[in-house]
Amino acid sequence: MTRPDWRTLALGAALALSVAAALQPEIEAKRATYDVVAFVDVTGSMMARDYGGSGAPQSRLDAVKARLSTAVGRLPCGSRFGLGVFTERRVFLLFEPMETCRGFSAIAGAIAGLDWRMAWEGDSRISAGLFRAIEMAAGLGADVVFLTDGQEAPPLRADLSDPFEGEKGKVKGLIVGVGGTELVPIPKFDDFGRESGFFSMSDVPQASRLGPPPEGAEERPGYNARNAPFGEMPEGDEHLTSVREPYLRQLAGETGLGYARLAEPDALAAAIATNANPRPIAVPVDLSPIPAALALIALAALYGAPLTAGLRRRRAAAKGAS
Known part of the structure; x- marks a missing residue:
């Protein structure tokens, strides 16, 4: 033969x-996956343009939309992602976490559809929104990603605190600081959604008028016990905006979350994976x-x-x- x-x-x-x-x-193998809900700040300061360089500046919200959807695509298949928005003192869940690979088109479309017009109030109490986001994520059994520039409107009062009452570190996740470190103007829009200039100092409260007047208010210029118990509005730069990084780091420390600046998609995905709770699942390997x-x-x-x-x-x- x-x-x-x-x-x-x-x-x-x-x-x-x-x-x-x-x-x-195929064989089955254990792979670390992640369940996260991202809440995106859609308040007015997120329309400030300090991304993309001087030639074609990009708003903070557009920068988040461009980077977040790509970062979700970098998460391992089997991970789940949900999306919500933040404005005023509350968060609103757009959809519960869904599998990132099979549902990527829907996820990317929802992120692309985020718009400042979704904001139902002009105020922005970051700490209250973050605490509610953590509470909502806990109810969904997920970790939280909170993307914001950290600008409170009206600004916080030093004599009043809003402490975190939840269990520190029970919910894992990440606060993402959005925006540059230099002060930039905040665009103003008319009733038809057309940009009409920038906010001026007189357009924006430069100090909080919430709660009782602080001690010594009667000594301030313009004080009137009935008509102006806080005195006259001081001058300030609250009509300008930059990322409030020290404040966001403080909130991260209080809640047990991580903190990172908004970066390119690979870095953002890595930051999410580093600070979220890995959930090993059996996945098919081709x-x-x-x-x-x-x-x-x-x-x-x-x-x-x-x-x-x-x-x-x-x-x-x-x-x-x-």
């Missing part, structure tokens, strides 16, 4: 390996690339060996002729 030569064996191996690859063999690669090697050997031998003969013949 004639033994088949190596070329026949190589061709048969390539055929068998190709069939094996076409069958798409093994078809292995037999496909081996089949390619067999074909390369089958057709490459004669070519290499022919080149060697030509080189030898050229050397003999010389």
Whole structure:
């Protein structure tokens, strides 16, 4: 019986390996996945443009939309992602966490649809919104990602505190600081949604008028016990905005969350994975690339060996002729 030569064996191996690859063999393996709900600040200061350089500045909200959807795509399949918005003192859940790979088109479409017009109030109490976001995420069994520039409107009063009453660190997650460190103006829009300039100092409360008047208010300029118990409004720069990083770091420390500045999608996905709670699940791992690669090697050997031998003969013949 004639033994088949190596070329026949190589061709048969390539055929068998190709069939094996076409069958798409799989095994189950444990993979770390993440369940997160992201709440995006849609208040007015998020329309300030301090991303993208001086040539084509991008608003903070647009920067979040561009980076967040791509970062979600970087999370491992099997992870789940939900989305909500924040304004005033509350958060609103747009949809509960769904699987990121199968539902990516819907997730990306919802993120792209975020708009400042979703804000139902002009105020912005960051701490209250964050605490409610943590509470909502806990009810969903998920971790929280809170994206904001940290600007309170009206500004916080130093004599009044809003402490976190939940269990520190029970809910994992991340506060993402959005915006540059330099003060920039905040765009103003008319009733038809058209930009009409920028807020001025007189348009924005420069100090809080919430709660009882502080001690010593009667000594302030313009004080009137009935009509102006806080005195006259002081001058300030609350009509300008920058990321309030020290304040956001303080909130992260109080709640047990991590903190990161808004970065490129890979860095944002890594920050989410670092600060969220990994949830190992069994996922199918496709093994078809292995037999496909081996089949390619067999074909390369089958057709490459004669070519290499022919080149060697030509080189030898050229050397003999010389």
